[in-house]
Amino acid sequence: MQALMMNTPLMISSILKHAEKNFPQVEMVSVTVDNPRHRQNFKTFARRSRQLANVLESLGAKFGDRIGTLAWNDYRHMELYYAVSGAGMICHTINPRLFPEQVAYIINHAEDKILFVDALVMPLIEALKEHLPKVETVVVLTDKAHMPESSLPNVLCYEELLEAQSDDYDWPEFDENTASGMCYTSGTTGNPKGVVYSHRSTLLHALSGALPDVTGASNLQTTLPVVPMFHVNAWGAPYAALMVGTKLVLPGPKMADGETLTDLMVSEEVTVTSGVPTIWMALLDYLESSNKTIPSLERVSVGGAACPRSIIERFRDQHNCTVVQGWGMTETSPLGTVFALKKGMEDYSTEQITDLQCLQGRGVFGIEMCIVDENNEELPWDGVASGALKVRGNWVAKGYYGLSDEPGSEDCPVDEKGWFQTGDVAAITPEGYLQITDRTKDVIKSGGEWISSIEIENAAVNHPDIAEAAVIGRYHPKWTERPLLIVVMQEGKSLSSEAVSDFLKDKLHKMAMPDGVEFIDELPHTATGKINKLALRETYQDYKFPAA
Numbered sequence: 367m368q369a370l371m372m373n374t375p376l377m378i379s380s381i382l383k384h385a386e387k388n389f390p391q392v393e394m395v396s397v398t399v400d401n402p403r404h405r406q407n408f409k410t411f412a413r414r415s416r417q418l419a420n421v422l423e424s425l426g427a428k429f430g431d432r433i434g435t436l437a438w439n440d441y442r443h444m445e446l447y448y449a450v451s452g453a454g455m456i457c458h459t460i461n462p463r464l465f466p467e468q469v470a471y472i473i474n475h476a477e478d479k480i481l482f483v484d485a486l487v488m489p490l491i492e493a494l495k496e497h498l499p500k501v502e503t504v505v506v507l508t509d510k511a512h513m514p515e516s517s518l519p520n521v522l523c524y525e526e527l528l529e530a531q532s533d534d535y536d537w538p539e540f541d542e543n544t545a546s547g548m549c550y551t552s553g554t555t556g557n558p559k560g561v562v563y564s565h566r567s568t569l570l571h572a573l574s575g576a577l578p579d580v581t582g583a584s585n586l587q588t589t590l591p592v593v594p595m596f597h598v599n600a601w602g603a604p605y606a607a608l609m610v611g612t613k614l615v616l617p618g619p620k621m622a623d624g625e626t627l628t629d630l631m632v633s634e635e636v637t638v639t640s641g642v643p644t645i646w647m648a649l650l651d652y653l654e655s656s657n658k659t660i661p662s663l664e665r666v667s668v669g670g671a672a673c674p675r676s677i678i679e680r681f682r683d684q685h686n687c688t689v690v691q692g693w694g695m696t697e698t699s700p701l702g703t704v705f706a707l708k709k710g711m712e713d714y715s716t717e718q719i720t721d722l723q724c725l726q727g728r729g730v731f732g733i734e735m736c737i738v739d740e741n742n743e744e745l746p747w748d749g750v751a752s753g754a755l756k757v758r759g760n761w762v763a764k765g766y767y768g769l770s771d772e773p774g775s776e777d778c779p780v781d782e783k784g785w786f787q788t789g790d791v792a793a794i795t796p797e798g799y800l801q802i803t804d805r806t807k808d809v810i811k812s813g814g815e816w817i818s819s820i821e822i823e824n825a826a827v828n829h830p831d832i833a834e835a836a837v838i839g840r841y842h843p844k845w846t847e848r849p850l851l852i853v854v855m856q857e858g859k860s861l862s863s864e865a866v867s868d869f870l871k872d873k874l875h876k877m878a879m880p881d882g883v884e885f886i887d888e889l890p891h892t893a894t895g896k897i898n899k900l901a902l903r904e905t906y907q908d909y910k911f912p913a914a
């Protein structure tokens with residue numbers, strides 16, 4: 367028997383319509399290049415988003431077209447999130463801080479025809495112009511007074527375009543499984559891969575994210591997502607906030623600036639914030655050196671990399687603030703697990719609670735997880751056994767854009783049993799708390815951004831005196847992880863670590879330069895002849911970088 371319930375498609379535009387009706391006066395405060403403190407409410411936001419949908423149509427954008435954004439966290443980027451997806455196009459957020467070649471690759475691979483670009487990112491687009499043959503229009507996210515000079519043929523001004531359009535627009539309804547957004551992950555080796563979100567996955571993710579034990583988002587909160595909107599949809603905050611009417615404070619290009627962040631948080635009375643550990647380390651240092659506090663702040667969500675215990679303790683002791691660690695990936699939208707206490711833990715000591723906060727949190731409804739051994743046999747949740755972490759659920763990717771989504775095939779991250787293989791190694795406690803212990807994917811995550819170990823290894827072995835090289839990530843107090851290069855010399859040859867660094871200097875991007883070089887007689891190998899990184903990470907478990 368079929369149920370007798372309505373079946374309304376889960377549309378991103380429905381969040382906007384809900385916010386406009388129910389929370390018209392809730393504010394969205396932004397820092398932009400042209401305004402240090404821009405304010406608008408959700409009603410104005412909804413109106414401008416409809417104008418933007420008309421702009422998109424006037425520029426010739428069609429249903430299913432990919433619209434690229436290279437922008438920081440601010441109200442115009444928010445308008446793009448809602449107008450692009452709401453009108454049936456795909457909001458393709460691009461990280462402007464990637465290497466220029468990667469930015470070009472991503473824009474070309476997604477076939478973005480229109481780019482919406484922050485004025486600060488224009489020099490990058492100018493530099494890439496020869497390499498972006500399919501881009502027809504570039505819209506600069508600013509007003510007429512702040513338009514930069516440009517040598518590009520079709521550069522338009524966002525505010526001018528908006529002004530020229532009516533705010534009369536009916537959001538279309540279509541299949542909820544239609545693509546709504548796209549985000550490339552450079553997490554694995556090889557070219558970046560496009561994760562494609564749907565209206566349905568985005569909505570379900572936002573609903574789950576707004577649960578009390580997940581982000582506890584509500585109309586009573588004010589949130590400041592420091593995590594960039596080009597990084598897995600700022601972990602869903604742009605959607606969850608409008609769903610429940612949370613005031614949004616958006617730091618624009620100032621996300622790593624302790625002073626601006628503090629000033630914004632204090633004056634706008636921010637209660638919750640989210641970002642990678644590196645940001646919090648910098649903010650805590652700034653607060654300490656300037657002798658400031660953020661009295662309104664209650665909760666800091668940390669993810670993207672393991673949260674050092676010191677961050678949890680400093681927020682707790684100096685700012686009376688709870689750190690909530692979560693685990694996720696671009697491919698999981700990103701919500702996977704989030705810290706929350708369970709009943710029965712009321713009597714836990716402060717130290718016991720901190721121990722739990724150092725884990726990656728517990729499963730959110732909608733995400734199933736398991737850990738398996740080498741034979742793909744499920745391991746128990748005993749807090750001891752550790753194995754490859756797999757997940758599945760409605761907001762987990764089943765494939766990458768333009769690659770096979772046949773489970774078990776080489777380009778598909780999903781195995782034959784339908785589980786997404788995360789590339790993380792984890793244990794799970796009997797209470798269900800996840801503990802990431804290692805990574806099988808060969809990458810380093812420094813300050814929330816990926817560095818490919820293979821790129822460094824290839825550069826190193828080009829030195830005639832170096833026989834073999836391996837790179838692993840090791841703990842770094844500021845960046846969470848930095849690359850350590852381990853080198854085997856050709857017989858009879860020797861080099862100093864400075865000489866190795868000198869050799870690499872003009873071959874690698876600054877962020878990819880190893881912070882340490884170690885020499886070893888022989889590298890451990892696996893049965894199949896690959897360098898055994900797990901063994902190397904064990905050998906260099908307590909390694910400390912010279913400068914750290």
Ligand code: ADP
Binds near residue numbers: 695726790
């Ligand atoms: P994001 O950085 O937004 O979480 P990415 O797709 O760039 O998304 O990176 C996902 C990877 O980052 C995970 O597979 C894991 O290796 C690492 N990661 C994310 N959160 C944590 C965490 N809390 N602790 C340890 N590693 C994490």
